[in-house]
Structures are given as C-alpha cells and as structure tokens.
Amino acid sequence: MTAERHVLILGGTTEGRRLAAELAAVPGVRVTSSLAGRVAQPRLPVGRVRIGGFGGPEGLADWLRQEQVGALIDATHPFAGRISFNAARAAADVHVPLLALRRPGWVPGAGDHWHPVASLAEAAEVLPALGRRVFLTTGRMGLGAFAHLSGLWFLVRSVDAPEPPAPPRMEVLLDRGPFTVEGERELLRRYAVDVLVTKDSGAAATSAKLTAAREAGIPVVVVRRPPVPEGVRVASGVGEAVGWVRGLLG
Incomplete structure (x- = not known):
C-alpha cells in the first residue's frame, strides 16, 4: 500500500469543488478531480484536474488501476446518470471503495404548484x-x-x-x-x-x-432525478464525504 490514498472525485458541481478543497488539506490524501468537459469554461477545483470522458466503465476501471486510486467519489450532477452507473461498475470491478455525494432534492412548500x-x-x-x-x-x-x-x-x-x-x-x-x-x-x-x-x-x-x-x-x-445505482452508499453533505475518506485512512 502506498503512503497516501489517491482519491478520484467525479466532479463538476459546487459540492465536488468544495470536497476537493477540503480533502486537499487532509494529510495522506492525494486528490484528482475529473470533469466531463461539457462546459466550455468550467470552474476548476483545487488540485489535479482531468477533463473528458473515460471511455465507459471499462475505461474508468483501467484508469483506476493505472493511477492506483484508493477511493472513488461520485460528486457529479444528480442528472448525470450514465457516469454514476459507470462509476458503480468500475469500482466494483477494481474493488475500489465508492461513495456517491448527492445534495438533497427540492421539496415543495405551501403555495407551490x-x-x-x-x-x-x-x-x-x-x-x-x-x-x-x-x-x-x-x-x-x-x-x-x-x-x-x-x-x-x-x-x-x-x-x-x-x-x-x-x-x-x-x-x-x-x-x-x-x-x-x-x-x-x-x-x-x-x-x-x-x-x-x-x-x-x-x-x-x-x-x-x-x-x-x-x-x-x-x-x-x-x-424527477434518475435513480442512484443500487448498493452504492450515499452522502448528503461534503462533511460526511470527508469523514468517509478519513475513515478509509484509519
């Protein structure tokens, strides 16, 4: 096992950027954020960034192996459904711990139609x-x-x-x-x-x-949102995701 744990964040969201910044300050963690490249001028997170697709779940699995990724966090947009399923399959194939970071959905209130x-x-x-x-x-x-x-x-x-x-x-x-x-x-x-x-x-x-x-x-x-892949642990906040990574280090 390497001295540090390489964490890949599938990002492009506000939560993904916040998570990258917080994990970059955690000793023993090396962070890479991956952006899909659908926005011409994306807001870039702290740390190493890669832009573009992986070539399906097989390509993502190969990247996880080559880069010795020790944890995968799916912090993509709730409607980026395909990458979430690709991440679940790739993580299972390579036996990499996976967490999905999903902000809570909106709830209608009084007066909403x-x-x-x-x-x-x-x-x-x-x-x-x-x-x-x-x-x-x-x-x-x-x-x-x-x-x-x-x-x-x-x-x-x-x-x-x-x-x-x-x-x-x-x-x-x-x-x-x-x-x-x-x-x-x-x-x-x-x-x-x-x-x-x-x-x-x-x-x-x-x-x-x-x-x-x-x-x-x-x-x-x-x-409505598409479903998250079955069996994937879900975190509703950046703090919870940071705690999950710290738990892996421990």
Whole structure:
C-alpha cells in the first residue's frame, strides 16, 4: 500500500469543488478531480484536474488501476446518470471503495404548484396545458424534447449556447448561477413567463427561481432525478464525504 490514498472525485458541481478543497488539506490524501468537459469554461477545483470522458466503465476501471486510486467519489450532477452507473461498475470491478455525494432534492412548500414528471419528454407533454411562455432551465442538452412545441415560446437559460434541435420560438439567455430571488422575479416579469420547467438539481444556487415562481403563482414542471445505482452508499453533505475518506485512512 502506498503512503497516501489517491482519491478520484467525479466532479463538476459546487459540492465536488468544495470536497476537493477540503480533502486537499487532509494529510495522506492525494486528490484528482475529473470533469466531463461539457462546459466550455468550467470552474476548476483545487488540485489535479482531468477533463473528458473515460471511455465507459471499462475505461474508468483501467484508469483506476493505472493511477492506483484508493477511493472513488461520485460528486457529479444528480442528472448525470450514465457516469454514476459507470462509476458503480468500475469500482466494483477494481474493488475500489465508492461513495456517491448527492445534495438533497427540492421539496415543495405551501403555495407551490408543482407538476412532477419523469423525463423531459413527459415535461413537454404536460406543458401546453399549463402555459404559453416557458422559462426552461434544464440546461442546453435535451432541447430536442421541446422542438415540436411550435405554439409555445421559450426562454432558455444555459451556461453555454444550445445546439439544434430546439424549439422554433425561443430566446437564449447565457448565464451561470448563483441567482437571486430579485433577479428571477425580474426575469419572470420582463418575459411574461407563465410556466417554469426545471430539473430537481437541489442546488441552493438555482433555487431562487422556485421562490419567484411561488410568489407569482406560476406552475412549475419538475423533472424527477434518475435513480442512484443500487448498493452504492450515499452522502448528503461534503462533511460526511470527508469523514468517509478519513475513515478509509484509519
């Protein structure tokens, strides 16, 4: 066994960056963060960073062996489902301890008008009955699910510009959170939005839109999260994940 434990963080999230910073200060830990590369100018975490895919679970397993990884933490976005299953398979093949770091999901409160759906396609099905001017905050991927809705107008917010297929009537707003309630109120008012579509990312940085929608009485279509692979231990906070790594060292 080496003198230090190499920890690979599958990151790209706020939690992933915080975790990298905290683990970098733990004696006996060497951290590498892996980013998928879907954002042109990502916010980089502390320490070593690699960008790009691994080539499926087999490629990830090979990387774990070659780099002598002693712990794998899946701190990807809750909707990055494929990499989570690849991580579970690769960790099992190489016998590397695996932890999934998942922020808690959003919970509706008094005054919310939420319509939970299982996918973007299902979100597109329910939209025409809910409104005509849509604030779409599900990112630049998957806009093709709404491309056939020619009777609706979309305000699409994403970090990078989306690519076709996309709704024919749309305006793109390039922006990155965190967002404020005041700013979200102004967007809803300025664009006369009457329905919001979001994924249940659970991030505090993007939850202000839910408050603004509640205040305006606007319905919200919420895409539910995909499942975490069975048998994978889940941590809900960075502190818990750091404690898990310290436990491995002990």
